[in-house]
Amino acid sequence: xxxxxxxxxxxxxxxxxxxxxxxxxxxxxxxxxxxxxxxxxxxxxxxxxxxxxxxxxxxxxxxxxxxxxxxxxxxxxxxxxxxxxxxxxxxxxxxxxx
Amino acid sequence: xxxxxxxxxxxxxxxxxxxxxxxxxxxxxxxxxxxxxxxxxxxxxxxxxxxxxxxxxxxxxxxxxxxxxxxxxxxxxxxxxxxxxxxxxxxxxxxxxxxxxxxxxxxxxxxxxxxxxxxxxxxxxxxxxxxxxxxxxxxxxxxxxxxxxxxxxxxxxxxxxxxxxxxxxxxxxxxxxxxxxxxxxxxxxxxxxxxxxxxxxxxxxxxxxxxxxxxxxxxxxxxxxxxxxxxxxxxxxxxxxxxxxxxxxxxxxxxxxxxxxxxxxxxxxxxxxxxxxxxxxxxxxxxxxxxxxxxxxxxxxxxxxxxxxxxxxxxxxxxxxxxxxxxxxxxxxxxxxxxxxxxxxxxxxxxxxxxxxxxxxxxxxxxxxxxx
Numbered sequence: 001x002x003x004x005x006x007x008x009x010x011x012x013x014x015x016x017x018x019x020x021x022x023x024x025x026x027x028x029x030x031x032x033x034x035x036x037x038x039x040x041x042x043x044x045x046x047x048x049x050x051x052x053x054x055x056x057x058x059x060x061x062x063x064x065x066x067x068x069x070x071x072x073x074x075x076x077x078x079x080x081x082x083x084x085x086x087x088x089x090x091x092x093x094x095x096x097x098x
Numbered sequence: 099x100x101x102x103x104x105x106x107x108x109x110x111x112x113x114x115x116x117x118x119x120x121x122x123x124x125x126x127x128x129x130x131x132x133x134x135x136x137x138x139x140x141x142x143x144x145x146x147x148x149x150x151x152x153x154x155x156x157x158x159x160x161x162x163x164x165x166x167x168x169x170x171x172x173x174x175x176x177x178x179x180x181x182x183x184x185x186x187x188x189x190x191x192x193x194x195x196x197x198x199x200x201x202x203x204x205x206x207x208x209x210x211x212x213x214x215x216x217x218x219x220x221x222x223x224x225x226x227x228x229x230x231x232x233x234x235x236x237x238x239x240x241x242x243x244x245x246x247x248x249x250x251x252x253x254x255x256x257x258x259x260x261x262x263x264x265x266x267x268x269x270x271x272x273x274x275x276x277x278x279x280x281x282x283x284x285x286x287x288x289x290x291x292x293x294x295x296x297x298x299x300x301x302x303x304x305x306x307x308x309x310x311x312x313x314x315x316x317x318x319x320x321x322x323x324x325x326x327x328x329x330x331x332x333x334x335x336x337x338x339x340x341x342x343x344x345x346x347x348x349x350x351x352x353x354x355x356x357x358x359x360x361x362x363x364x365x366x367x368x369x370x371x372x373x374x375x376x377x378x379x380x381x382x383x384x385x386x387x388x389x390x391x392x393x394x395x396x397x398x399x400x401x402x403x404x405x406x407x408x409x410x411x412x413x414x415x416x417x418x419x420x421x422x423x424x425x426x427x428x429x430x431x432x433x434x435x436x437x438x439x440x441x442x443x444x445x446x447x448x449x450x451x452x453x454x455x456x457x458x459x460x461x462x463x464x465x466x467x468x469x470x
Contacts, residue, residue: 029468047320048406048461049468051328052399059397067196070319070325071267 013042021078035078050075063088106147106158106166123435125293127304131176136254141210145184153204153270160394164336164387165346171340175444176293183251186215187213187259194270199420216246217300224457226323233271239305242271246299253284265467267316279304290443304402312414317415330452331409335387338412340382341441345423349376352427372422379415386411401467410458416445
């Protein structure tokens with residue numbers, strides 16, 4: 001199944017995902033966020049908020065983020081999260097049985 | 099066979115009730131839970147009821163497992179603590195492990211084997227960044243060295259989930275307690291949950307197959323610990339609801355029957371206030387726990403802060419509520435083993451473990467400033 005079939009909308013493109021993530025983060029943190037910004041270094045995201053972000057990504061994009069994918073670098077920026085999501089959505093195996 | 103609908107049933111409660119009976123007082127005084135009780139509950143999947151059916155679990159929702167946890171907590175907080183440890187170990191494997199590790203370990207945890215999770219160290223309590231336990235890759239093995247403290251249920255455990263430093267980050271490793279170099283030393287006379295099998299664990303050059311390392315890569319310590327604690331906090335919170343139910347029931351029963359100055363003491367206004375406060379404590383703790391579980395089941399990001407809130411509210415309410423219950427029952431509850439005496443000691447520990455009340459407050463304060 002392709003990404004387009006699963007979500008049906010423009011959100012499934014890298015640019016669409018990035019845009020949606022930026023708007024979620026800005027809404028939640030009341031701070032300006034750019035796709036390449038280091039969210040941890042700039043203090044936008046704490047480890048508690050990182051957990052929140054993981055639950056959000058799992059629900060919103062119908063993926064399961066587990067095992068080695070939980071590493072902090074995958075959530076360091078909007079760009080990193082976007083590539084993680086595209087990878088997880090690309091391989092149905094990665095959705096797994098978590 | 100279980101029914102096709104995966105969730106906890108009235109039969110599961112009855113099964114626990116029949117195994118537990120009137121024994122918790124004796125377990126508290128002896129400081130020991132019978133091994134066969136734990137194995138029977140474990141084999142039925144009840145110690146970690148949220149494990150998916152694909153891995154041999156019951157696949158319970160958080161809400162259903164929460165209610166069940168409260169029920170066990172109302173009977174015996176030591177037994178509930180063992181459930182918390184087992185559930186936290188299972189959740190950690192489920193989140194941090196790869197699919198082969200999930201398949202291997204979750205089957206054990208729903209098959210009668212018992213597990214504990216090791217976070218705290220002599221110099222690393224709330225400040226887990228000070229953790230000194232190391233996990234090293236040596237050829238086809240990983241080697242674990244460290245000293246863990248106050249691991250709940252470790253005295254009964256077959257498997258330990260041990261957190262430590264690994265490469266440039268951290269990792270969790272599954273350690274059989276039978277592995278050479280593992281020494282489990284029971285905590286003598288803990289203040290509360292006396293039969294929960296608290297132990298200190300020494301890991302001295304413990305050599306394990308490389309696939310013991312959950313997920314196989316170094317990760318960030320705060321995220322690892324926060325992931326594991328998410329389940330622990332939720333379970334402790336529901337356990338505190340159970341403590342409050344037991345206290346409210348005992349206090350109401352006593353105050354309705356005990357006569358002083360010619361009438362039941364429940365009719366004395368100062369005693370009635372204790373009963374009202376116990377009821378309020380129980381009800382508010384129940385509502386915040388239900389909310390946290392509903393967030394968990396709905397996959398809502400709010401689950402993270404809702405779980406911390408539930409743990410904080412429920413533990414504080416339980417500690418205060420148990421104090422009120424002792425006051426109402428007075429000498430009737432002033433011996434070890436009594437349900438209210440146990441609650442008084444057990445609830446105090448709940449304000450300390452899985453993120454102290456102060457740590458919870460710091461997290462909630464950070465949240466309050468971030469959502470303004």
